[in-house]
Amino acid sequence: xxxxxxxxxxxxxxxxxxxxxxxxxxxxxxxxxxxxxxxxxxxxxxxxxxxxxxxxxxxxxxxxxxxxxxxxxxxxxxxxxxxxxxxxxxxxxxxxxxxxxxxxxxxxxxxxxxxxxxxxxxxxxxxxxxxxxxxxxxxxxxxxxxxxxxxxxxxxxxxxxxxxxxxxxxxxxxxxxxxxxxxxxxxxxxxxxxxxxxxxxxxxxxxxxxxxxxxxxxxxxxxxxxxxxxxxxxxxxxxxxxxxxxxxxxxxxxxxxxxxxxxxxxxxxxxxxxx
Amino acid sequence: xxxxxxxxxxxxxxxxxxxxxxxxxxxxxxxxxxxxxxxxxxxxxxxxxxxxxxxxxxxxxxxxxxxxxxxxxxxxxxxxxxxxxxxxxxxxxxxxxxxxxxxxxxxxxxxxxxxxxxxxxxxxxxxxxxxxxxxxxxxxxxxxxxxxxxxxxxxxxxxxxxxxxxxxxxxxxxxxxxxxxxxxxxxxxxxxxxxxxxxxxxxxxxxxxxxxxxxxxxxxxxxxxxxxxxxxxxxxxxxxxxxxxxxxxxxxxxxxxxxxxxxxxxxxxxxxxxxxxxxxxxxxxxxxxxxxxxxxxxxxxxxxxxxxxxxxxxxxxxxxxxxxxxxxxxxxxxxxxxxxxxxxxxxxxxxxxxxxxxxxxxxxxxxxxxxxxxxxxxxxxxxxxxxxxxxxxxxxxxxxxxxxxxxxxxxxxxxxxxxxxxxxxxxxxxxxxxxxxxxxxxxxxxxxxxxxxxxxxxxxxxxxxxxxxxxxxxxxxxxxxxxxxxxxxxxxxxxxxxxxxxxxxxxxx
Numbered sequence: 001x002x003x004x005x006x007x008x009x010x011x012x013x014x015x016x017x018x019x020x021x022x023x024x025x026x027x028x029x030x031x032x033x034x035x036x037x038x039x040x041x042x043x044x045x046x047x048x049x050x051x052x053x054x055x056x057x058x059x060x061x062x063x064x065x066x067x068x069x070x071x072x073x074x075x076x077x078x079x080x081x082x083x084x085x086x087x088x089x090x091x092x093x094x095x096x097x098x099x100x101x102x103x104x105x106x107x108x109x110x111x112x113x114x115x116x117x118x119x120x121x122x123x124x125x126x127x128x129x130x131x132x133x134x135x136x137x138x139x140x141x142x143x144x145x146x147x148x149x150x151x152x153x154x155x156x157x158x159x160x161x162x163x164x165x166x167x168x169x170x171x172x173x174x175x176x177x178x179x180x181x182x183x184x185x186x187x188x189x190x191x192x193x194x195x196x197x198x199x200x201x202x203x204x205x206x207x208x209x210x211x212x213x214x215x216x217x218x219x220x221x222x223x224x225x226x227x228x229x230x231x232x233x234x235x236x237x238x239x240x241x242x243x244x245x246x247x248x249x250x251x252x253x254x255x256x257x258x259x260x261x262x263x264x265x266x267x268x269x270x271x272x273x274x275x
Numbered sequence: 276x277x278x279x280x281x282x283x284x285x286x287x288x289x290x291x292x293x294x295x296x297x298x299x300x301x302x303x304x305x306x307x308x309x310x311x312x313x314x315x316x317x318x319x320x321x322x323x324x325x326x327x328x329x330x331x332x333x334x335x336x337x338x339x340x341x342x343x344x345x346x347x348x349x350x351x352x353x354x355x356x357x358x359x360x361x362x363x364x365x366x367x368x369x370x371x372x373x374x375x376x377x378x379x380x381x382x383x384x385x386x387x388x389x390x391x392x393x394x395x396x397x398x399x400x401x402x403x404x405x406x407x408x409x410x411x412x413x414x415x416x417x418x419x420x421x422x423x424x425x426x427x428x429x430x431x432x433x434x435x436x437x438x439x440x441x442x443x444x445x446x447x448x449x450x451x452x453x454x455x456x457x458x459x460x461x462x463x464x465x466x467x468x469x470x471x472x473x474x475x476x477x478x479x480x481x482x483x484x485x486x487x488x489x490x491x492x493x494x495x496x497x498x499x500x501x502x503x504x505x506x507x508x509x510x511x512x513x514x515x516x517x518x519x520x521x522x523x524x525x526x527x528x529x530x531x532x533x534x535x536x537x538x539x540x541x542x543x544x545x546x547x548x549x550x551x552x553x554x555x556x557x558x559x560x561x562x563x564x565x566x567x568x569x570x571x572x573x574x575x576x577x578x579x580x581x582x583x584x585x586x587x588x589x590x591x592x593x594x595x596x597x598x599x600x601x602x603x604x605x606x607x608x609x610x611x612x613x614x615x616x617x618x619x620x621x622x623x624x625x626x627x628x629x630x631x632x633x634x635x636x637x638x639x640x641x642x643x644x645x646x647x648x649x650x651x652x653x654x655x656x657x658x659x660x661x662x663x664x665x666x667x668x669x670x671x672x673x674x675x676x677x678x679x680x681x682x683x684x685x686x687x688x689x690x691x692x693x694x695x696x697x698x699x700x701x702x703x704x705x706x707x708x709x710x711x712x713x714x715x716x717x718x719x720x721x722x723x724x725x726x727x728x729x730x731x732x733x734x735x736x737x738x739x740x741x742x743x744x745x746x747x748x749x750x751x752x753x754x755x756x757x758x759x760x761x762x763x764x765x766x767x768x769x770x771x772x773x774x775x776x777x778x779x780x781x782x783x784x
Contacts, residue, residue, distance in 0.1 A: 061747045061748060061749075062747060062749075064745055064747070066745065073745075074743050075742060075743055075744075075745040078740045078741065078742050078743070079740070079742075081740060082739055082740040085739055085740075107742075110745070111742065114745070235739060236736070238724060238730070240289075240293070240724070240725060241293065241721075241723050241724075241725055242723055243723065243724055244722040244723050244724065245722060245724055245729070245730070245733050245734075246722070248724065248730060248733075248734060249733070249734060252734055252735070252736050257735075260736055261737075261739055262736050262737040262738060262739035263730060263734070263736050263737070263738055263739060264738075264739050264740045264741075264742060265724075265727050265730065265738060265740070265741045265742065266742045267742065267743070267744050268289060268727070268741050268742065268743050268744075269289045269290070269292050269293035269743075269744065270289065270292075270743040270744070271288075271292050272743075272744070272746045272751060272754070274751060274754065274755050274758070
């Protein structure tokens with residue numbers, strides 16, 4: 001855990017609101033303590049009451065999700081660092097991060113679910129993983145019951161409440177929204193006003209909640225444009241021995257400098273420590 | 276994009292782990308291939324022998340310049356020609372036991388080619404020839420090497436003796452031919468000289484003689500002309516004298532008588548009348564004499580007109596004298612004319628002879644030249660023949676070129692060339708290098724990104740994270756198993772390679 005994270009946590013515990021500084025003097029810290037404020041009515045304590053024990057350690061490992069207990073694991077370290085960098089970028093405020101693969105099979109879903117897990121490690125933050133890859137969803141695999149209502153159901157059904165699509169998976173401070181039923185034309189759904197409304201709602205509901213959008217591969221450029229508009233930051237996931245330099249270049253130019261956080265190079269074949 | 280060496284080194288470890296199965300598979304396949312090649316590679320044993328070619332002996336300095344010794348530099352070339360010649364090769368085929376299988380002509384050719392390839396002849400130093408022969412059978416390698424050296428020495432000595440004998444025979448024949456030519460030229464020269472003695476007179480003498488004759492002809496011609504001129508003059512004098520002198524003499528006698536009588540008449544007239552008888556008589560006498568004178572003049576004129584010499588003329592002493600001179604002159608003219616004719620005949624003869632002498636001289640010069648050239652060559656050949664005879668005798672006595680086995684062939688105990696362990700070691704090295712080379716090539720040329728720094732260098736976007744694979748316990752377990760399996764495969768390959776090499780070196784296999 002970085003020094004900044006620790007300081008932020010301590011500030012929260014003492015009831016301080018951490019907001020981005022209004023001026024742009026380029027201070028190295030980028031954050032400042034401005035005011036006391038009362039905690040939001042629906043904050044972490046209440047969320048803790050709703051935690052359910054659904055996934056065990058074995059299940060997590062099977063589904064490729066990192067655990068804080070494996071602090072020494074390089075993957076855990078990497079995701080922690082990634083989380084820290086994002087927090088630095090957002091100046092401590094919650095943010096919507098779109099994670100998109102360069103092409104299929106680059107491990108965008110793996111990165112997004114673990115990035116969410118890394119946020120959930122932090123007792124002062126919560127994570128919401130939303131499966132936006134409506135054509136080829138994968139987040140539902142994390143739930144024992146895959147047929148729960150998801151994003152597509154919510155967007156199509158006006159009567160469905162937001163609460164109904166946010167599901168806990170047994171990890172503290174970790175929630176997810178599945179893609180819902182399969183949809184052949186996801187673009188129309190994602191561009192709808194309700195989608196934007198949903199983003200606003202979930203972002204405002206918990207101020208310490210970081211929303212990770214598991215996006216479709218960048219080859220589906222139209223979907224990603226829409227999602228990038230909704231998101232604050234975009235992470236591009238390239239995979240070792242799969243993505244070419246040209247593909248990465250086209251993704252970078254498609255996202256644009258403004259929202260692009262950077263590139264995550266996935267599946268580097270390091271020799272693991274074998275016990 | 277070209278990678279830097281340190282980038283390649285780091286990436287190569289990751290890449291090897293990533294493609295571990297392929298790396299191990301290539302390692303095993305390369306090793307199996309190399310072991311198979313090593314097992315199938317024919318063993319070869321090399322036997323070698325060195326021959327000392329001794330050209331320094333006691334006779335050599337003595338015969339310096341007289342006998343020609345073979346040049347040492349050509350020796351290995353010569354040896355190659357002799358050994359790979361049909362004669363020795365056929366003997367070797369028989370000796371090495373290759374003919375037991377009754378090979379066809381083509382097979383024999385192939386066998387000979389193979390033997391040639393397995394034989395190497397190299398000059399070691401100045402006078403040592405090294406003959407090496409390689410064969411799968413050590414015993415045959417030894418025997419063939421020994422035999423080749425033996426045959427080579429025999430053949431060289433025989434060939435050298437035959438060569439010097441042939442050289443002597445040739446020079447002998449040439450000498451004989453030139454001797455014949457020389458004799459012929461001598462005889463021709465002798466014949467020419469004896470058939471033409473004039474040939475001894477030289478050109479200068481002849482020219483002097485011709486000049487002399489010409490001078491004499493000129494003198495004679497001059498004399499002849501003078502005599503002829505005198506002759507003309509005498510002729511004129513003779514005819515003039517006859518006319519005037521002889522006849523005029525008589526007329527003058529008449530005139531003198533007439534004068535005498537007229538003076539007598541004058542005297543008488545002084546005393547006597549004209550009618551005096553004396554006077555009349557004298558008058559008559561004068562008349563008679565005048566008539567005679569007239570008649571004489573008429574006769575002389577007639578005679579001069581008719582050209583007849585009158586008797587009176589003949590009796591004229593001057594005339595007589597002139598006639599005598601004329602006669603003498605005439606005989607001198609005749610003599611001179613005869614001499615001139617003789618001289619001219621002599622001149623023609625001499626000129627003819629001069630011409631003959633010229634053609635004879637050319638012939639003599641030609642014959643003499645031929646003779647001299649033939650004589651020189653003949654003398655040279657005689658010298659050469661003696662040299663050749665000495666060389667031939669030296670070879671016959673085996674004094675010119677001697678061979679000595681410096682290092683005899685021995686039975687080869689260890690095979691030469693590539694050994695089995697060479698292949699085993701090459702298998703190990705290549706088994707590592709080939710997959711690594713392949714991985715390096717893939718790193719360099721595959722457009723798919725494998726090195727993070729490559730992304731950072733090309734694109735402006737920062738690298739947020741480099742995520743290794745998240746190994747689940749089950750995956751780790753299977754990875755452990757897999758790695759153990761791969762390690763055991765590699766160790767097994769190395770072990771098999773080592774065991775086969777050991778068995779091979781112990782000649783179990």
